[in-house]
Amino acid sequence: MTATSEITTNATDAAATAALHSPVIAWFDANARDLPWRRPEAGAWAVMVSEFMLQQTPVSRVLPVYEQWMQRWPRPADLAADAPGEAVRAWGRLGYPRRALRLHGAAVAIRDRHNGEVPSDHGQLLALPGIGEYTAAAVASFAFGQRHPVLDTNVRRVFARTVTGIQYPPNATTAAERRLARSLLPGDEARAARWAAASMELGALVCTAKSPDCGRCPVSEQCAWRLAGKPAHVGAPRRGQTYAGTDRQVRGKLLAVLRDAVDPVPQAALDAVWHEPVQRARALDGLVADGLVEPLENGVYRLPVG
Numbered sequence: 001m002t003a004t005s006e007i008t009t010n011a012t013d014a015a016a017t018a019a020l021h022s023p024v025i026a027w028f029d030a031n032a033r034d035l036p037w038r039r040p041e042a043g044a045w046a047v048m049v050s051e052f053m054l055q056q057t058p059v060s061r062v063l064p065v066y067e068q069w070m071q072r073w074p075r076p077a078d079l080a081a082d083a084p085g086e087a088v089r090a091w092g093r094l095g096y097p098r099r100a101l102r103l104h105g106a107a108v109a110i111r112d113r114h115n116g117e118v119p120s121d122h123g124q125l126l127a128l129p130g131i132g133e134y135t136a137a138a139v140a141s142f143a144f145g146q147r148h149p150v151l152d153t154n155v156r157r158v159f160a161r162t163v164t165g166i167q168y169p170p171n172a173t174t175a176a177e178r179r180l181a182r183s184l185l186p187g188d189e190a191r192a193a194r195w196a197a198a199s200m201e202l203g204a205l206v207c208t209a210k211s212p213d214c215g216r217c218p219v220s221e222q223c224a225w226r227l228a229g230k231p232a233h234v235g236a237p238r239r240g241q242t243y244a245g246t247d248r249q250v251r252g253k254l255l256a257v258l259r260d261a262v263d264p265v266p267q268a269a270l271d272a273v274w275h276e277p278v279q280r281a282r283a284l285d286g287l288v289a290d291g292l293v294e295p296l297e298n299g300v301y302r303l304p305v306g
Contacts, residue, residue, distance in 0.1 A: 016222075017183065017184055018186075019222065020162065020184065020219055020222065021186055021191065021195055023218035023219050024195065024198045024199060024202055024218055024219060025191070025194050025195060025198045026218065027198065027202065027218035028194070028197065028198030028201050028202070031201070031205065032197070032198075032201055033059070033201070033205075035050075035059065035063075036050075036063075036066065036067065036070075037049070037050035037066070037142075038142075038197075043118075043143070044117075044118035044120070044139060044143035044144065045074075045075060045076055045118050046070060047138075047139055047142050047143040048103075048106070048118055048135075048139050048143070049066060049069060049070065049103065050062070050066060051135050051138045051139060051142075052099050052102065052103045052130075052135070053065065053066055053069075053094060053099070055096070055099060055135075056095070056096060057094050057095060057096075059204075061093075061094060062094065065090070065091065065092050065094055068090065069090055072090065073107075075116060076106075076107040076110040076111055076116055076117075076118065077107070077110075077111045077116040079103070079104055079107040080104070080107040080108040080110070080111040080112075082104075083303075083304065083305040083306070084100075084101055084104045084105075084291075084303075084304045084305070084306075085294075085302065085303025085304040085305055086303075087100040087101065087103060087104040088100045088101065088255070088259070088292055088303050088304070089259045089303055092259070093252070093256070095248075095252070097255060097292055098290055098291075098292065099130075101130075101290075101291055101292065101304075102129060102130025102131075103130060105128075105129035105130050106128045106129050106130050106131060108129075109128050109129055110128065118139065118143065120140065120143075120144045120146075121140075122136055122137070122140045122146065122148060125139055125140060134150065134151060134152060136148075137149060137150045137151075137196075138150050138152075138196075141192070141193045141196045141197075142193065142196070142197060145189055145190050145193045146189055146192075146193060147185055147186075147187075147188075147189040147192035147193065148185075148192075148196070149178065149181035149182050149184075149185060149196070150181075150196040150200065151173055151177060151178065151181050152200060152203075153169075153203070153209075154199075154200050154201075154202075154203025154204045154207075155181070155196070155199050155200050155203055156169040156173065156177060156203075157169055157203050157207060157209060158199050158202055158203040158207045159177065159180055159181065159184065159199070160225070161207060161212070161223055161224070161225035161226070162207075162219055162222065162223045162224060162225070163180060163184070163224060164180070164224065164225075165224030165225050165227075165228050165231075166225060166231070166233070166235070167225060167230070167231065167232060167233040168209070168233045168235070170235060170236070171236055202217070202218075214226055247279065247282060247283045247286065250273075250274045250279055250280055250283035251283045251286060251287055253273040253274060254270055254273055254274075254280075254283060254284055254287060254293070255287065255292065255293075256273075257269055257270060257273055258293060258301060258302065258303050259303070261302075263302075264296055264300035264301060264302040265300060265301050265302065266299060266300050267299040267300070267301070270284060270301065284301075291304055292304065
């Protein structure tokens with residue numbers, strides 16, 4: 001490729017990328033859901049709590065738990081002052097309760113390292129317990145208006161279809177997806193943050209996994225997957241979300257007993273929740289190993305207090 005053709009190609013790519021931004025952001029401005037963590041008064045802690053809760057959990061299930069959580073613990077220091085088991089208790093039935101422990105650990109670190117304020121620096125966010133690449137980028141972008149690629153499942157699906165021309169992204173985020181996300185970021189910080197939120201909302205409401213509504217999509221005319229005739233997925237099989245009869249279900253039943261109890265719970269009360277003793281013991285051992293349950297003397301158990 002000559003220097004001239006390379007410049008032309010880069011200019012074309014930049015124009016195509018910019019052509020995605022305006023319609024998606026305009027659609028978001030008109031259609032974004034009114035969610036409490038998006039409101040101007042929400043603050044960085046509210047954004048962080050929402051990001052922990054929304055991982056693998058729909059908004060409809062998160063909202064009531066989020067509201068109660070923020071009323072009880074409106075600042076990181078409020079949560080840090082309480083026992084980690086109280087975070088697990090308040091998590092309720094959101095699922096994946098280790099997220100509650102991780103959020104508690106992050107609150108303790110924010111109190112101890114950052115004077116109780118959620119740090120705005122991406123690197124400092126990434127250094128907090130329980131904060132990974134996605135959450136650090138999401139908090140930096142949504143709470144502080146910074147320019148970071150925010151790659152959740154919805155965004156990855158939107159990019160896979162509109163740009164790459166495939167129905168679904170890979171099961172795990174790839175380096176190629178990260179490069180693509182960075183290349184699609186607007187140069188302006190505020191616009192990049194808006195683009196991150198807009199592309200995520202588009203995936204949640206329109207470009208859904210099972211029933212994409214292409215008639216409502218603001219960039220359907222540019223969508224590589226639609227223009228290719230919507231070819232069916234040919235990669236690795238999509239992972240299911242089996243729950244019934246799994247160790248996850250048993251763990252949930254055991255935790256439900258402990259969440260509802262004021263005092264430590266005897267083994268017999270836990271034995272009553274599941275009929276298969278080997279699976280039940282494995283699930284309980286897993287909860288103990290994960291720090292979600294504390295065994296005490298005389299065969300009783302409780303949520304963690306320290």
